[in-house]
Amino acid sequence: MNAYVTIKALTRVFDVSKPWLNRILERRGKALLTAVSNVDFQIEERTTYALVGESGSGKSTIGRMLVGLLDPSEGDVQVDGVNLATEADAAKVAKVRSHIQMIFQDPYASLNPRWRVRDIIAEPVASKGGETEGLAERLLEQVGLHPSDAGKFPHEFSGGQRQRICIARALASEPRLIVCDEPTSALDVSVQAQVLNLMSDLKEELGLTYLLITHDLTVVRHMADRIGVLYLGRLVEEADPQSLFDAPKHPYTQMLLDAAPRMDGFGREVPPPQGEIPDPIDPPSGCAFHPRCPIAEDICRQERPEMKALGKGRVACHLAR
């Protein structure tokens, strides 16, 4: 197995300062928000890597940097051996980019309401001057819609059907990697399973690699081959689903799993997670999780823990054994 995607020391800082005039009048400096801080991971070919974390943990930012919608502030994104940030050969980058596609969270905003489904699905190919005859019809059938739907407009479809159209569009350029940014969180529970099953089937059929971004742990358990847990833009733990769900090493992962509802947990009393996710403009010193951590010690307040191998996974915690 070789790594299809390698992400090294990836960092993204957003400038969220007020306009310069306000800054001068209010005597404030620039405000910098670190959405993603020093994240490393690899995705093996034909596997699903899941990124989980609360809102604001930087999951989507990583996905957007991987597909090229955002530029990394620091660090590298390597796909198929090509470093997308530094590679000088534009043709090489374009070729790799054409193998990366994305499925978005909100199927109501990710299809242009003025375009027919046929044109939406064929756009990735048509814009490169490719042959699009019958393409949309074929892909619609592949994602479980009817070929005659190609002549309709997005508003004639339900949320689940729209997400299928989004998947069809993502498949049009024959991608190898699809970044799925919360693909099911806007859908009804009954439709979620259909879409996830479709995604699994397509992965087997076409040999796809997925980066699955989600906050839904049941989805992760169902889909992922490997899971990365994010907290405040930092990767805190990475493992395969089995070991992560059975024996979480990082106190944050433990808290996350405890907070998730369980089928066998009828009548179970769980103390809700303590505290809030801190302000990413002014993150805590040392380990970002220490203000909420039940076992934090002095070293956690002073030193940022490195990712280290532990058991079958990796964890960033001074105290994890």
Add this chain to the structure above:
Amino acid sequence: MSDAQMTTRAKDKSRWERFRESDFFYAFKRSPIALVSFTVVCILVLSAVFAPLIAPTNPFDPASLNLMNGFTAPMEPNAFTQETFLMGTDDQGRDVFSTILYGMRISLFVGVSAVLFAMVLGIILGLIAGYFGGWAETIIMRFADVQLTFPSILVAMLIFGIAKGFTPVEYRDQMAIWVLILAIGLSDWVQFARVVRGATLVEKSKDYVAAARLIGRSPWAIMIKHILPNALSPVLVIATISLALAIIAEATLSFLGVGAPPTQPSLGTLIRIGQGFLFSGEWWILFFPACTLLALALSVNLLGDWLRDALNPRLR
């Protein structure tokens, strides 16, 4: 039934069929104001376009004029020639009805061209400001803000004056119409740019734009093919209301004597000529062009108002 099967029934429909079944067409049929103002606009536009076929005389052809016909009252035979005129004649014996038809042509041509010019300019600048942001946005929108602090008629007069200064004297009368279009258009682009910028800001944050960006479409392709179609309905409303304002602006400039020259009289020029005779009893020279301008501007305006309500789902 799976969600796939539920959409197999409906067939592709033609544009016209979809229009006939749309809420928009239904609302149009149910609104008396829309129907009446649309009919009035159609009649006026058609009679302006086909003026040479409808008008009894060509007021621009000196050979067809008879000075003896001067100051004939409407529907009364002339004392010398015994000819009758529907709306009377002016001091030079020109048939007022014919001059109105030809004048409306010029008014509408100037109005429509000026709005189209303002629309194209406003859309381009608004898209650039909204999509790229940064210093391009700052320059465009601050310039727009400054221009808004001047009354638009003043801006138009200023541009008209400057442009006229650069035109050689012998071409001034020919160029007057084009200069007028330029002046009114330049005084009117701001509201298009503002609306398009606002709509662009909303649309560009949506994921379908991200989807287009990640397959490597150029900013221009995204602006023209993705964002613009979704920003057009408010532009259409503003264009209709602007048309009424542009026609009035043209009439105002011509009335002030800085617009259409007497050799190519627009409705405003006719009103200016007519107001000289108002107190000497020849009321028809002023009255009929003024009524035509009123009917034209009012019906276009009402149509624009209705369009705004019909296209704004929040008011339903």
